[in-house]
Amino acid sequence: MADKLTGSEEQRRYATILDIGMKVGLAVLIVTFILYIAGIPRPAVEKTDVSSYWHLKVNDYLGQLRETGAEGGGWSWLSQLNRGDFLNFLPIAFLAAVTVICYLTIIPILLKQKDSIYVVLVILEVLVLSLAASGVLPSGGH
């Protein structure tokens, strides 16, 4: 009964990884934002100028961003971590990736239990999330 009350083995594993990932992600998010506010490292868009961009549609914003020499959208932030604003994308992307990590960690447990339906469901979910994260799908057609 104790096991049933605290969920299955895969549920407990999932919760543990989610807990760690969430705390790490949020802590880093706060640190990188403080660095951005402090201007360390120098951002692509100064904090004083952000208000000139946030009313724009995303495609217009990306066009304006290119004029500053930066590149937005997709995984372009990864090659611009030397800019304070883009550094914030690291914890944001990590938080958006935590679920995939959790799913991957429970696959061995489900395999051990020969729970083939859930192995398939979990793999499909990982594929869906990976596809969404890949940037392959069109995500801005206006």
Add this chain to the structure above:
Amino acid sequence: MSKRAVLFLAFIMILMAVFAAGAVNASTDSGAADQVGEAMGASDSSMPWWVWPLILLAVTFVLGVLAVLGGVGGGVLFVPIVGGFFPFSMDFVRGAGLLVALAGALAAGPGLLKKGLADLRLAIPVALVASTTAVFGAMVGLALPDNIVQATLGAVILGIVLIMALAKKSEYPDVQKADALSNAMRISGVYHEVSSGKDVDWKIHRTLHGLILFIFIGFMAGMFGLGAGWANVPVLNLLMGAPLKVSVASSKFLLSITDTSAAWMYLNAGAVIPMIVVPSIIGIMLGSIVGVKILARTKPSAVRYIVLVMLIFAGVRALLKGTGVWE
């Protein structure tokens, strides 16, 4: 929470909304009414850079408190209110809304799973359907012009108000027999009900019907950047027959998966500005912490009315803004 405290919270909320709306109007009246975007930029450049982020932090803090007390996700309040009263494009508001709902769900998920209130076996198939259609919803939402998104969001929010006001809840739905699909997937469980001190066994039925509804729920979550807890709970509880607590907890956990797929779409589209996202996440999370602390002393029905009134206000505002009646 006393009646006075509830009224005070409502007053602060309305004051902030009025302040935000006033600031928006002031900027459009100041000589560039035909180009709202340019007017916002011009007005904002004359304003210290930290003003809007600070207002955003304060508003999201209050939204975080009310979301917990009103039993709704942060996203459903965040998107219409911030979209309606802040000078941000709806693209960035929806991107931030998804990340706000995602952060809240990630924060709540571990505790709910460990206590056995959220159920992973129930969430996995439902999440697969919702997260897949959320991707398509995000693609559609990002392809539509702002005014259409605003107007349809307004209509959806008013529909949500109707659902929230009319939908009944069942603490322990009567599920005579689990259906074949949930049996095959071994979706059932037991949780400890603190109020009665008993362990409650549960099972579900109408699994296929529920999964079909999650096609639409996921799509709307992605399209509007809403958390979709407002739809998850009635489907899990009333249709599929999961106990109310399991439905609420699994719904909250579910958002961490559904919103992940849609959040990636907005992230890849470039619709994420840290200056909007980070204060929002921090504000909502701090508000949620305070909300949980005062939850025990509050009268849920009173707060629920405030949330409904706020949603009506935000829904009408979005509808009128989208149709050009109230710019």
